Amino acid sequence: MAAPFVVPTVDLSPYVQDHGPAERAVVAADLARACREVGFIQVVGHGVPTAVTDGLAAAMDDFFAQDLAAKKRWVRPAAENRGYSPPKSESLSYTLGVDPVTRMNDFFEAYNVGASDDDYPGFTATSDDYAANTWPDTADFEPRVTAYFAEARRVAHVLQDAFADALGTDRERFAAVSDHAINVLRMNNYALPPGEIDLGADLTGMGEHTDFGFVTVLWADQVAGLQVLGQDGTWHDVMPADGALLVNLGDIAARVTNDEWMSTLHRVKPPVVDGTIRRRRSAAFFHDWNADALIETLPAALERGEAFYEPVTVSEHVAAKLRGSRAGVKNPSAAREQARVEAVLG
Ligand SMILES: O=C(O)CCC(=O)C(=O)O
Numbered sequence: 001m002a003a004p005f006v007v008p009t010v011d012l013s014p015y016v017q018d019h020g021p022a023e024r025a026v027v028a029a030d031l032a033r034a035c036r037e038v039g040f041i042q043v044v045g046h047g048v049p050t051a052v053t054d055g056l057a058a059a060m061d062d063f064f065a066q067d068l069a070a071k072k073r074w075v076r077p078a079a080e081n082r083g084y085s086p087p088k089s090e091s092l093s094y095t096l097g098v099d100p101v102t103r104m105n106d107f108f109e110a111y112n113v114g115a116s117d118d119d120y121p122g123f124t125a126t127s128d129d130y131a132a133n134t135w136p137d138t139a140d141f142e143p144r145v146t147a148y149f150a151e152a153r154r155v156a157h158v159l160q161d162a163f164a165d166a167l168g169t170d171r172e173r174f175a176a177v178s179d180h181a182i183n184v185l186r187m188n189n190y191a192l193p194p195g196e197i198d199l200g201a202d203l204t205g206m207g208e209h210t211d212f213g214f215v216t217v218l219w220a221d222q223v224a225g226l227q228v229l230g231q232d233g234t235w236h237d238v239m240p241a242d243g244a245l246l247v248n249l250g251d252i253a254a255r256v257t258n259d260e261w262m263s264t265l266h267r268v269k270p271p272v273v274d275g276t277i278r279r280r281r282s283a284a285f286f287h288d289w290n291a292d293a294l295i296e297t298l299p300a301a302l303e304r305g306e307a308f309y310e311p312v313t314v315s316e317h318v319a320a321k322l323r324g325s326r327a328g329v330k331n332p333s334a335a336r337e338q339a340r341v342e343a344v345l346g
């Protein structure tokens with residue numbers, strides 16, 4: 001029988017506060033097990049001040065509370081992956097190369113910000129991956145979101161070092177491919193006005209998908225809705241423990257480890273209570289590496305077997321995924337993911 005589904009909790013403080021190598025080795029081993037078996041981790045001891053996450057939540061509330069017309073002033077071209085995405089403008093299951101089960105787009109609305117080339121002295125972007133941010137005019141949106149972005153990026157880099165240790169890989173190897181990383185923070189709001197809910201329909205907050213990057217740091221409300229696909233082939237509700245951030249691996253981590261680590265499928269189905277969606281918020285910080293970095297299987301993983309994936313640049317990989325989500329084109333290079341999803345969804 002498969003082991004019961006549990007998202008392991010890992011205390012990152014030996015890395016955050018730079019305790020000795022013995023304590024760090026224990027953390028690295030715990031992370032490795034979680035990455036192999038689940039692909040999701042409850043991370044405590046991350047050092048993100050509550051005032052910063054409170055500020056993020058308040059900035060999101062102020063922005064999303066506006067009417068749709070006011071929010072639509074901040075829509076940007078899809079290729080830039082910045083600004084406002086209205087409800088039902090994306091369909092995440094297309095990123096996997098499968099049709100959405102309901103053939104209805106996801107109802108989340110989102111605001112995206114990300115790294116721009118100004119953040120990286122000496123680097124000049126040649127693609128849309130580093131588009132400058134636009135900041136809505138709601139009070140203190142920029143300082144509050146920027147403060148959280150910096151913290152989430154710090155946590156992602158701490159995790160990246162710990163992952164290098166866990167994989168027995170030189171930290172420099174990952175640092176070199178992320179010195180101008182495409183980092184994106186997607187702030188998600190799951191809410192639909194009463195009356196827009198057709199109770200007969202299978203409502204999807206965000207369709208099933210895997211994240212594209214190396215690692216995702218996820219802040220979320222303690223409201224049900226996030227569901228993670230277990231090794232048992234069923235969906236499990238996951239919400240952050242008190243004070244925890246959820247961390248999950250993305251496709252880059254699966255590719256470099258030749259699927260020894262899991263880029264786990266997940267989706268969001270917020271609960272409907274008395275005919276109204278229980279509002280839920282989340283903010284996913286995607287640490288995606290440099291646009292021009294090549295995603296290649298690590299030598300240690302190749303010693304264990306033939307590579308499942310062709311090398312691809314981060315930019316090509318992200319573009320193939322986003323074409324699916326935004327333009328309704330099934331991602332043709334997601335064969336392995338597609339097989340996994342179809343095994344579950346039929
Ligand atoms: O809302 C959530 O908890 C998950 C969001 C997510 O998976 C994403 O933005 O990629």
Ligand SMILES: [Fe+2]
Nearest residue numbers: 210211266284
């Ligand atoms: Fe995700």
